[in-house]
Amino acid sequence: MTCRRVGALLHETGMVSAEKMHSVLEGLAAHADDEMTPAEAAGALVEFGTAVSVHVDDIDSIYEDYAPLLARAAEVAGGRVTIAGVRIVKGEGGFEGGRCDLLEFERDGTLVSLVAEHFSEDYYDHETAYLAIRETAHADDPRSWRNVDFAREPGSVHDNVIVLATPAQGEALHEHLGLTLF
Numbered sequence: 001m002t003c004r005r006v007g008a009l010l011h012e013t014g015m016v017s018a019e020k021m022h023s024v025l026e027g028l029a030a031h032a033d034d035e036m037t038p039a040e041a042a043g044a045l046v047e048f049g050t051a052v053s054v055h056v057d058d059i060d061s062i063y064e065d066y067a068p069l070l071a072r073a074a075e076v077a078g079g080r081v082t083i084a085g086v087r088i089v090k091g092e093g094g095f096e097g098g099r100c101d102l103l104e105f106e107r108d109g110t111l112v113s114l115v116a117e118h119f120s121e122d123y124y125d126h127e128t129a130y131l132a133i134r135e136t137a138h139a140d141d142p143r144s145w146r147n148v149d150f151a152r153e154p155g156s157v158h159d160n161v162i163v164l165a166t167p168a169q170g171e172a173l174h175e176h177l178g179l180t181l182f
Contacts, residue, residue, distance in 0.1 A: 001177060004032045006044045009176050013169045015050045024048050038150035041177050042161040045148065051163035052076055054129050058122040063088050066103055069129060073136040073145075076164055080138040082108050088116070095120050103128050107135050126160055133162055142166050146181035148173075 007021040016024075024047055025032045036044065045051035052073045059065040067086035074083050089102040095118060103116045103125075112135055116128040134145045141164075148161040163181065165173065170181040 001036050001041055002033050003028050003036060003044050003047075006036070006041055006177065007032075007048060009172060010045075010048050010050060013172045015165065015169055016048050020049060037153070038178055039152065039156070039158045042148045042150045042158070042179055045161060045163050045173075045179075049076060050165070051148065051161050052133060054124055054126060054133075054160040054162065056126070056157060056159050058120070059124060060122065062101075062116075062118055062121055062124065065124070066105075066129070066132065069124075070105065070132055070136060073133040073162075077136045077138065077141065077143075080141070081136050082106075083136060088118075089113075101125075103132055105132070105135075130160075130162060137164060143169070146170060149180040149182060150178065 004025060007016070007025050010016040011018055011021040043053070046053045052069065054069065066088070070083045070086055074081055084106045086105040089104055091100040093099055098117045098119050101116045101118050103114045105112055114128050114131050116125040118125055130147065137143065137145060143164045143166050145162050145164050148163050152158060165181065173179045173181065
């Protein structure tokens with residue numbers, strides 16, 4: 001599989017416009033026809049603007065990095081939902097053994113509060129990040145945010161990729177790229 005094939009599939013399934021497909025492929029011109037691993041194919045979903053990547057390694061800060069993550073997700077979702085005031089409300093105690101914080105933000109002016117277990121100041125709570133990303137899709141959007149699973153090489157670490165897709169688009173990603181959505 002190549003980036004060109006990923007782009008064509010995303011266009012054929014209505015996930016990206018022809019213009020978006022061509023602009024991404026132009027930017028990757030030197031590598032558009034290189035063979036890709038399943039992890040690279042999942043990453044290409046982010047490059048084409050149909051998914052977000054949640055970093056599994058250390059981030060700058062839980063106090064600052066959830067906001068840009070949710071902003072990217074809202075952009076992928078078409079910007080129909082406004083996300084503002086993203087903040088961490090510290091729980092009691094330190095990080096040893098996990099600290100129970102709250103990730104709070106306004107979604108179209110309504111407060112959303114999600115429990116987040118943090119073991120460090122520089123790692124996301126991935127379950128909470130996923131739940132927060134789900135809040136960026138408009139209620140009448142036929143697409144839903146789904147985690148992307150792919151064959152992984154032993155000993156390798158890959159960011160979590162979360163794609164916004166309809167069930168039919170998810171089936172196409174599985175059938176043609178070997179990516180499983182859950």
